[in-house]
Amino acid sequence: MLEKNNQTVYVNGEFFSKKEASISVFDRGFLFSDSVYEVTAVLDGKLVDWKEHFARLIRSLGHLNIENNFQEEDFYQIQRKLINENQLKEGLCYVQVTRGIAERDFNFAKKSLLPTVVIFTQEKQILKNAASKVGVKIITVPDDRWRRRDIKTTQLLAQSLAKTHAVQEGVDDSLLVQGGFINEGSSSNVFIFKDERIITPSLSNDILGGITRSSVIKFCQINNIEIKEQKINIDDLMNAQEVFLTSATGFVLPVIEVNGRRVGNGLVGDTVKKIQHIYVEQIKAKLF
Numbered sequence: 001m002l003e004k005n006n007q008t009v010y011v012n013g014e015f016f017s018k019k020e021a022s023i024s025v026f027d028r029g030f031l032f033s034d035s036v037y038e039v040t041a042v043l044d045g046k047l048v049d050w051k052e053h054f055a056r057l058i059r060s061l062g063h064l065n066i067e068n069n070f071q072e073e074d075f076y077q078i079q080r081k082l083i084n085e086n087q088l089k090e091g092l093c094y095v096q097v098t099r100g101i102a103e104r105d106f107n108f109a110k111k112s113l114l115p116t117v118v119i120f121t122q123e124k125q126i127l128k129n130a131a132s133k134v135g136v137k138i139i140t141v142p143d144d145r146w147r148r149r150d151i152k153t154t155q156l157l158a159q160s161l162a163k164t165h166a167v168q169e170g171v172d173d174s175l176l177v178q179g180g181f182i183n184e185g186s187s188s189n190v191f192i193f194k195d196e197r198i199i200t201p202s203l204s205n206d207i208l209g210g211i212t213r214s215s216v217i218k219f220c221q222i223n224n225i226e227i228k229e230q231k232i233n234i235d236d237l238m239n240a241q242e243v244f245l246t247s248a249t250g251f252v253l254p255v256i257e258v259n260g261r262r263v264g265n266g267l268v269g270d271t272v273k274k275i276q277h278i279y280v281e282q283i284k285a286k287l288f
């Protein structure tokens, strides 16, 4: 990841340098993680699946009753301006919306607050990322998160601990497991290829409905690749011919090792290569 200090950041209607951008210490996003976010990939200086990300942002705000003052076009134009100013060709655009600023109080219902909005970009090589060619190694860990993982909140401590634990164990990431079933990755959805079909856990409160996940499902269906949404247990995972992760930050990432055991022959499989290819072709055709 490249660090740039001369980047522009949007905060509540104004543009600041990265050094000067700030929010109140009484912001409920800071005090209570009372906030939601979206991460949208940028390719060729354009947004990937922006409409779908905006729709999920509005859904997340609705679930938490955070006031929605936002029009898609306004957010889109702010992101465009940041992408241009920050000369971002490939990377990520983050939109973070908190409930706003208030005296610290668990009860937020006393008066309606003005949401805080922060938007920033980050340079990242997604397509040329080595992991997408050689694959990643993962371990399974208990899913310690709250139970509304379908809402994209900034309560990311459990995921952050799971990812850090994986790296400390010498691998790349963690898969979160609950009652013997695989939910998802620390910041990605999970798919396996077994018995000639692709399987990914069905949507529920246990997982985030990933935008990349739903594109992959759609593209598989269009291309007559059999795909099922159903629970995946540890045995299914350990005996899969192929495993892969999907997210805005990694697109389609092959997994070559789980809990110290090789997936298939330990090399990136043909099915995931095919899906990577289809995915990139299809999103490039509708950049925003």
Ligand code: PDD
Binding pocket: 039, 159, 184, 185, 186, 187, 188, 189, 207, 208, 209, 210, 211, 212, 213, 246, 247, 248, 249
């Ligand atoms: N995370 N599941 C979890 C828990 C996630 O945090 C993410 C994305 C996904 C994949 O969703 P999508 O395909 O819409 O990116 C699934 C983002 C990338 C992040 O927090 O960085």
